[in-house]
Amino acid sequence: MSEFALIARLQQLFAAHAESCKHKPVLGIGDDAAVLAIPAGQHLLVTTDTLVSGVHFSADDKPSDIAAKALAVNLSDLAAMGAEPAWFFLAISLPGQDLAWWDDFTAGLLEMAASGAIQLAGGDTTHGPLSVTITAMGITEQGKALRRDGARPGDRVVVSGQPGLAAFALQQKLADHEAPPDALKALLRPQPRLALGRELRNLASACVDVSDGLAADLGHILKASGCGAELLLEKLPTPAALADLETEARWKLQLSGGDDYELCFTLPPEHLPLLPEIERRAGVALHVIGTVVSGGGLKLQQRDGQEFRLDSSGYEHFSASSGNA
Ligand code: ADP
Ligand code: MG
Numbered sequence: 001m002s003e004f005a006l007i008a009r010l011q012q013l014f015a016a017h018a019e020s021c022k023h024k025p026v027l028g029i030g031d032d033a034a035v036l037a038i039p040a041g042q043h044l045l046v047t048t049d050t051l052v053s054g055v056h057f058s059a060d061d062k063p064s065d066i067a068a069k070a071l072a073v074n075l076s077d078l079a080a081m082g083a084e085p086a087w088f089f090l091a092i093s094l095p096g097q098d099l100a101w102w103d104d105f106t107a108g109l110l111e112m113a114a115s116g117a118i119q120l121a122g123g124d125t126t127h128g129p130l131s132v133t134i135t136a137m138g139i140t141e142q143g144k145a146l147r148r149d150g151a152r153p154g155d156r157v158v159v160s161g162q163p164g165l166a167a168f169a170l171q172q173k174l175a176d177h178e179a180p181p182d183a184l185k186a187l188l189r190p191q192p193r194l195a196l197g198r199e200l201r202n203l204a205s206a207c208v209d210v211s212d213g214l215a216a217d218l219g220h221i222l223k224a225s226g227c228g229a230e231l232l233l234e235k236l237p238t239p240a241a242l243a244d245l246e247t248e249a250r251w252k253l254q255l256s257g258g259d260d261y262e263l264c265f266t267l268p269p270e271h272l273p274l275l276p277e278i279e280r281r282a283g284v285a286l287h288v289i290g291t292v293v294s295g296g297g298l299k300l301q302q303r304d305g306q307e308f309r310l311d312s313s314g315y316e317h318f319s320a321s322s323g324n325a
Helices: 003-020 063-080 099-116 165-174 181-188 194-200 214-225 247-256 269-282
Strands: 042-052 084-094 119-127 131-141 156-160 206-209 228-232 263-267 286-293 297-301
Touching: 003 099, 003 119, 042 063, 063 084, 063 099, 063 131, 063 194, 063 206, 084 099, 099 119, 156 269, 165 181, 165 247, 194 263, 194 269, 206 214, 214 228, 214 247, 214 263, 214 297, 263 269, 269 286
Parallel strands: 084 119, 228 297
Antiparallel strands: 042 131, 084 131, 156 263, 156 286, 206 263, 228 286
């Protein structure tokens, strides 16, 4: 089986899905480059993420989970910008040509592509250590992308879903314990918050997706916006899977654990009454956890007014503790 046979199989699998997508490429898989038409009055948003075996997943993880997550993390970036997904590219390096592995991988990829209504428009297939790079493209009305630099003092800080679940599953996995099913699902099959991102256009002042940890990712908004924030930690939701943890251990997971792919955004206070309607339309719970303030830094407050100190705010590649220095 050659590289071309793998590509042909993939293309065939995606054919019906391609028909159902709104933004068809002028020219997709099969030529030296794809040709894409950006609708008039729209901006193109482009993001890319790599998942490497042994760093982001284990080689024996289900291929369909690896594929779905590789696309989900890119869709999550588009969601955070309020973009409508349009096209994606898959650059994959494979150690061998295991057809059963490839079929499971491509099935997981198709499942996530269908849920995000995004079309595969090209890629690259090479022989080497297992690694998956996806580049995803989306569109927004000109000037309407949700950026990191628009937060203002007085805005509320809001987070979606149940931050901490994915980090808890990873912690359990690394300790050879069985993780609760909903935590494992959050780790292996994160759901990009595309509907929420769409709802936040014209409302949120800044937005980021939580990939490296809530404190670190909110920190990116604060730095880009030149503001600080005060969080009330008791406002963080307590997922059932984390209910037995000591409060401080739970906060630590929720603030510095990565891989949630929830959205954290800032909302001008006049839009607060819209939150229940946004929740309903986006199909995800929203939690107001704090307020943007002037001056820099992130203050984490406990119920008694005492400050909570985090020793590390999120995952960083090349840091001493990530083992990738
Ligand atoms: P070239 O050598 O000109 O880069 P390739 O042989 O790599 O062309 O690819 C042939 C066609 O198949 C191109 O249109 C490319 O985008 C597509 N393709 C290759 N690998 C993948 C992949 N993993 N996923 C989707 N499309 C792919
Ligand atoms: Mg090529």
